[in-house]
Amino acid sequence: xxxxxxxxxxxxxxxxxxxxxxxxxxxxxxxxxxxxxxxxxxxxxxxxxxxxxxxxxxxxxxxxxxxxxxxxxxxxxxxxxxxxxxxxxxxxxxxxxxxxxxxxxxxxxxxxxxxxxxxxxxxxxxxxxxxxxxxxxxxxxxxxxxxxxxxxxxxxxxxxxxxxxxxxxxxxxx
Numbered sequence: 001x002x003x004x005x006x007x008x009x010x011x012x013x014x015x016x017x018x019x020x021x022x023x024x025x026x027x028x029x030x031x032x033x034x035x036x037x038x039x040x041x042x043x044x045x046x047x048x049x050x051x052x053x054x055x056x057x058x059x060x061x062x063x064x065x066x067x068x069x070x071x072x073x074x075x076x077x078x079x080x081x082x083x084x085x086x087x088x089x090x091x092x093x094x095x096x097x098x099x100x101x102x103x104x105x106x107x108x109x110x111x112x113x114x115x116x117x118x119x120x121x122x123x124x125x126x127x128x129x130x131x132x133x134x135x136x137x138x139x140x141x142x143x144x145x146x147x148x149x150x151x152x153x154x155x156x157x158x159x160x161x162x163x164x165x166x167x168x169x170x171x172x173x174x
Contacts, residue, residue, distance in 0.1 A: 032108065033082075041065060041075045042084055043109055046101045055088055055098025084108055 034042070044064055048056045062072035076099055079085040084105030090096035101109070124132040 032111065034108065034112065038075055038079055039109075039112060041072065042079055042101065042105055045085060045099055046106060046109055049100045053100065054091065055100035057090075057096060057098060061099065079105065 041061065044061060045056055048060070048064070058072050058076060059069055061076075062069045065072065067075075076085055076087070080087060080099075083102055085099050086102050087097050087099055090098050127135060
């Protein structure tokens with residue numbers, strides 16, 4: 001193998017591995033029927049309403065999550081329908097609708113966080129302390145670089161493969 005083919009193979013393996021990681025992450029994003037976007041919104045509502053039991057405005061929620069108000073409303077609707085969130089009127093201005101978690105929603109957060117803690121605890125045990133620390137270091141370095149070149153959104157958005165900017169237009173997947 002020449003240096004050029006070694007380098008090409010390394011690039012392909014990196015792209016393939018990141019694609020597999022993205023797909024694996026996408027598959028594990030649903031826990032007890034919640035998509036990652038729903039869980040993120042649920043935990044955000046819980047975080048912001050912890051100090052303010054009255055709730056949070058959907059407009060504030062959409063800004064916090066960097067989604068459109070319509071997108072936030074869609075997620076709130078879905079979570080309200082299954083009993084994880086509730087809407088209520090602002091006591092100071094009845095025209096304003098606030099959202100807060102229900103006891104059922106808080107329980108879902110606890111269960112989901114416990115599940116993911118368990119999974120990552122097992123991963124850390126599987127890798128061992130030294131390799132787990134090295135993986136954290138490498139992932140942080142990779143994420144920092146990918147954010148700089150704005151590839152993370154492409155990988156995350158696609159989820160199934162990574163398409164390089166090569167003229168051959170090959171897509172790498174696992």
